[in-house]
Amino acid sequence: MYNLPVKYTFRKAEVYYFVRKIPVDLRERYRTGRISFSLRTRSPKVAADRARRVAARLDDYWFQMRVSSNVPGAHLLRDAPAQPVPEVSAPKTAQVIEEANPTLSEAVTLYKRLKGVGKPETFLRAPERVAEYLREAVGEKRLLDYTRADANKFRDWLLARGIAGSSIARTIGTLRAVLNFAASEHALDFHKPFQGVQFDATAGVADREPVPLPIVRKVQAACRAADDDLRWLVALISDTGLRLSEAAGLARADIVLNHPIPHLKITPHPWRSLKTASSKRLVPLVGASRWAAERIMATPSASPYAFPRYVSAGKTNANSASAALNKWHATLAPSGTLHGYRHALRDRLRAVSCPRT
Numbered sequence: 001m002y003n004l005p006v007k008y009t010f011r012k013a014e015v016y017y018f019v020r021k022i023p024v025d026l027r028e029r030y031r032t033g034r035i036s037f038s039l040r041t042r043s044p045k046v047a048a049d050r051a052r053r054v055a056a057r058l059d060d061y062w063f064q065m066r067v068s069s070n071v072p073g074a075h076l077l078r079d080a081p082a083q084p085v086p087e088v089s090a091p092k093t094a095q096v097i098e099e100a101n102p103t104l105s106e107a108v109t110l111y112k113r114l115k116g117v118g119k120p121e122t123f124l125r126a127p128e129r130v131a132e133y134l135r136e137a138v139g140e141k142r143l144l145d146y147t148r149a150d151a152n153k154f155r156d157w158l159l160a161r162g163i164a165g166s167s168i169a170r171t172i173g174t175l176r177a178v179l180n181f182a183a184s185e186h187a188l189d190f191h192k193p194f195q196g197v198q199f200d201a202t203a204g205v206a207d208r209e210p211v212p213l214p215i216v217r218k219v220q221a222a223c224r225a226a227d228d229d230l231r232w233l234v235a236l237i238s239d240t241g242l243r244l245s246e247a248a249g250l251a252r253a254d255i256v257l258n259h260p261i262p263h264l265k266i267t268p269h270p271w272r273s274l275k276t277a278s279s280k281r282l283v284p285l286v287g288a289s290r291w292a293a294e295r296i297m298a299t300p301s302a303s304p305y306a307f308p309r310y311v312s313a314g315k316t317n318a319n320s321a322s323a324a325l326n327k328w329h330a331t332l333a334p335s336g337t338l339h340g341y342r343h344a345l346r347d348r349l350r351a352v353s354c355p356r357t
Contacts, residue, residue: 006044008051015040016047018054026065040101040144046189101142104131107182115181120273121315130174133158143183143190151194165201172197210343211336219332220288229299232292233307234325237338239289240264241345244325244338245272245318246279250306255285255293262290271305272316 009016019036027033035058039050102110108131116124137157138150154175158168176194183190211219220238223231236247242264249272254265262285268274285293296306305311310321326337333340 006048006051008055009039009047014042016042016044016051018051020055020058023062026062029065041189042191043189101144101188102182102186103142104134104140107143107178110185111178111181114185126174127178130171130178133171134175143179143186144188146179146193148193151197154194155197155199159199165199168199169201209336209340210347211333211340213344213348215333215336216341216344219329222332223288224291227295229296229307229309230325230328232295233321234329234338235288235292236296237289237341239287239345240283240285241342242266242283243275243279243342244322245316246274248272248307248310248318248321249316251304252297252301252306253304255297255306257285257293257297262293264293271311271314 006016008018008020010019011017016039017036018039019034021034022030022032039047041047041050108127111127112124134154137154138146141150155168155172158171163171172194176192179194180190180192182188216238220235223235223238233244233247236242237244240247246266249269250264251269254267256263256265264283264285266274266279266281266283268280274280301308307321310317322338329336329338
């Protein structure tokens, strides 16, 4: 516990500041009688450590200033001219503090460089998008300059844009991850102003309803009638509960038909990652999904992808697939989306008391 005053500091609005008088014999070299600047922390322990290090650097610098003006042993020199003493640059204590307190942009760059290795493009875009939101709402600042008032202003700015509560939760969560990571890397005493910001996370969130079984059968029949790669993708989802990106990014090698239990291997690929580590799994092929897999493998193709139209430039374009397929799907099921098949399969499995494992 730090119950005693921290040497060389004072507090203002709960924040510690470094302060030290200029020695009398060196005061003529300064424009002021003391050095003072913020240590950017409310922690007495952190303030004591920073003040100690800054004071040590000043002591060393002042010693060099005194030595440069009064060279030890000068009285022992012969008549040869004294060698000039290199000028010592001024201490950059305030600059050191600033470098340890990165800006929002620097925090984002650090986060992407260290946390974004091997991550998909969506992971890298998220912190950039969130940082842009924060700049529009409260401006670009250094980490320790953001306050709780800034956090509340940011929340109000998001609400004013009509963003759903779940999206606000993701946005603030991403921002916290970026700022906390940068603060940890720089060993900052970060007071986490964006922690616990209050809002209704359910506001504006529409429930994703499962596709009713009669509609599932109707759509599957339409897929068999059309019998093209777009409908194969819908049918593949309908009886497996795959995410659209998982299905669109399948490799042909992921489709295993020559097995006692035909199945799909859901595994990460360079062109399509998985949402979570537990998403890696084997999924049995039955019903319309097995029909779709058989149609894919029966169609000659030089491409290694099951759906080459949605894989290009080394990545899977699930958004394009979603836009095209949901538009067609709406003609058969106006109130449902392709993601509803995932919920529908969950309900179908529950209805037959299927165990979780």
